[in-house]
Amino acid sequence: MKATLDALGAEIENALDGCRSDEDLERVRIAYLGRKGRLTEVMRGVGALAPEERPAVGELANALKRRVDECITALRERWKAERRQHELERERLDVTLPGRVWPYGHVHPLTAALDEAVAIFVSLGFSVYEGPHIEDEYHNFEALNIPSDHPARDMHDTFFVDHTHILRTHTSPVQIRVMENQEPPIAAIAPGAVFRHDDDVTHSPMFHQVEGFLVDRAVTFGDLKGVLSLFVQRMFGDDTRLRFRPSFFPFTEPSAEIDISCVICGGARAVNGGTCRVCKATGWLEILGAGMIHPAVFRAVGYDPEVVTGFAFGVGIERVAMLKYGITDIRLLFQNDLRFLRQF
Numbered sequence: 001m002k003a004t005l006d007a008l009g010a011e012i013e014n015a016l017d018g019c020r021s022d023e024d025l026e027r028v029r030i031a032y033l034g035r036k037g038r039l040t041e042v043m044r045g046v047g048a049l050a051p052e053e054r055p056a057v058g059e060l061a062n063a064l065k066r067r068v069d070e071c072i073t074a075l076r077e078r079w080k081a082e083r084r085q086h087e088l089e090r091e092r093l094d095v096t097l098p099g100r101v102w103p104y105g106h107v108h109p110l111t112a113a114l115d116e117a118v119a120i121f122v123s124l125g126f127s128v129y130e131g132p133h134i135e136d137e138y139h140n141f142e143a144l145n146i147p148s149d150h151p152a153r154d155m156h157d158t159f160f161v162d163h164t165h166i167l168r169t170h171t172s173p174v175q176i177r178v179m180e181n182q183e184p185p186i187a188a189i190a191p192g193a194v195f196r197h198d199d200d201v202t203h204s205p206m207f208h209q210v211e212g213f214l215v216d217r218a219v220t221f222g223d224l225k226g227v228l229s230l231f232v233q234r235m236f237g238d239d240t241r242l243r244f245r246p247s248f249f250p251f252t253e254p255s256a257e258i259d260i261s262c263v264i265c266g267g268a269r270a271v272n273g274g275t276c277r278v279c280k281a282t283g284w285l286e287i288l289g290a291g292m293i294h295p296a297v298f299r300a301v302g303y304d305p306e307v308v309t310g311f312a313f314g315v316g317i318e319r320v321a322m323l324k325y326g327i328t329d330i331r332l333l334f335q336n337d338l339r340f341l342r343q344f
């Protein structure tokens with residue numbers, strides 16, 4: 001009986017050696033320790049032995065069963081630990097690797113300049129209005145004191161939609177639309193796109209203006225100067241100076257073109273020992289047109305020019321953005337080249 005148990009022990013050891021998986025172990029366990037297992041049968045046979053033999057053989061059989069149980073459990077545990085270790089290694093995180101950077105967008109430099117201009121005027125008490133991109137000639141020209149035979153129409157290089165409709169060439173028609181619909185006092189701005197047949201490094205066929213106008217009793221040129229000074233100082237810095245140059249617009253009298261001291265050389269006309277190329281060594285940069293609203297414009301909207309006065313101005317926003325961010329070619333603003341846009 002002892003020899004049978006020894007042989008069985010060796011056989012089980014062999015079988016366990018050949019095991020590679022939990023399923024293999026389970027098959028071995030059932031084959032030897034299951035209800036009809038070989039060792040189970042042997043242990044059942046112990047009862048039939050002579051009484052003096054039973055204790056010793058019983059003990060041997062029990063010891064073998066315990067060893068096999070322990071061996072199976074140990075193998076299971078070891079493999080489980082190995083699998084876990086393997087998993088941990090596979091999932092190991094290198095916390096020193098750089099994180100994933102998600103691409104994110106930002107506001108276009110033109111939108112940023114437009115938003116900033118609008119915010120400055122809103123903070124000064126101006127309300128925001130919009131007008132149609134497709135305008136009639138009356139609002140874009142006639143009501144602004146530009147009759148059809150007026151030479152100023154040539155300056156606007158107009159895109160025609162049909163005989164009487166055009167793409168607005170400036171934001172000034174919004175002055176007419178607002179004044180037609182309400183009485184003074186009015187402090188309004190009208191930001192938006194305008195269109196002209198014009199295309200080079202400083203001119204684009206579609207560009208943006210912010211129109212501004214203020215109408216009340218006894219509005220003066222001094223008020224205009226105050227509002228525009230505040231605007232350019234907030235937009236370009238407190239040291240920025242203003243210069244009014246006499247000019248002509250049919251819808252304002254007197255009219256002025258307004259320059260700011262050069263944002264690059266600060267008016268010194270030179271930078272780093274060389275002449276300033278941005279202001280072409282003049283020390284000044286033109287940024288907007290303005291003036292006192294012409295009596296003919298007030299008459300067109302039914303206001304009495306003997307009673308009300310007002311000022312108006314029009315800022316080209318591409319020009320503002322180019323000066324603010326040092327952009328030398330207006331077309332960069334519309335090409336959507338990410339290498340350019342990511343610099344802002």
Ligand code: FA5
Nearest residue numbers: 170172198203204207287288289290312313314316319
């Ligand atoms: C006007 O359009 C007037 N309506 C401005 C005005 C309003 C004057 C109210 C008086 C009272 P002007 O044509 O100069 O004026 O254009 C104004 C600004 O628009 C220019 O200073 C310039 O900065 C910008 N601008 C004009 N044409 C272009 C263009 N093709 N591309 C980009 N910016 C332009």
